[in-house]
Amino acid sequence: MHGSGSAFGTFGELLQGRLQPGNRDFLVTLPLARWSTASFTWRPDRPLEAEPAGKRKSWELADRMLRHYGVPGGGTLTLSSELKEGKGMASSSADLVATARAVGKALGVRMPAATIEDFIRTIEPTDGVMYDGVVAFYHREVRLCARLGDVPPMTVVGVDEGGEIDTVVYNRVPKSFTPGETAEYRRMLHVLAEALRRGDVPAVGRIATRSAQMNQRFQYKRLLPDLLEICRDTGSLGVVAAHSGTKLGILLSRTDPEHDERLAAVTGACLGLRADITVDHTLSAPVYPYVSPAGASISQGK
16 A cells, blocks of 8 residues: 655744733744655555654654554655755654655545644644645644635745754743733734735735744844845845744745846845845745846755
């Protein structure tokens, strides 16, 4: 029996914080057109193996699924990904969701998002990439908060500050929020939901920017002031942060008549930051070839 599955990644989060009552940590996904893929071949006479060998969490998920459904033996789980680890692109979450879909397909078992949540919940905090579109997600609980709507067609010019952050370790660190902050997060979630419903991408950009600023005391981004200045100078939508990762991005509307000129201005300005730069697209946006300025080292998203 054989099955394959895939899951998209994200560029950080449009919003991340805590909601009251209940001290419930949440995030809002920003689906990106980069993917993790998994294939699984069941073999009754073989132990379970994962390739690459370091994909321990995906191996654990596949093992739990086999035992849950009473399937003997093991097989081979093979993963590949366009998502770099430790950057805040939901790489581990996408691996797990792709694994669940691949194993489920091989076993002939339906694998709706809620079932995937149940399997992943005991492994690690997870982004809501098992759901299409933009969702608010209780990542520590691995539970859907709300579906917020379609992904706005945007380009994301990403800047990587370097290094890696272990999301599991990050989520173990207690974080304190004032009553004023939790009230602001609830207001921001409401504004963001309305903005997505109306297709108001400037409002989406403002919420993302404010969330990035509020996150500075938890995961400081040294380049945030620079990106805020570039955003203002180029008239871009806003700045999005990988709240528990190493990346920041500038958001551009794909429906903006001046998109291409603005994109060239943003990438040109970001080159002066001496950081790795990427140009990516939200999952709703069509992918098109982008020619970087001469001498630039810019990775093009797929």
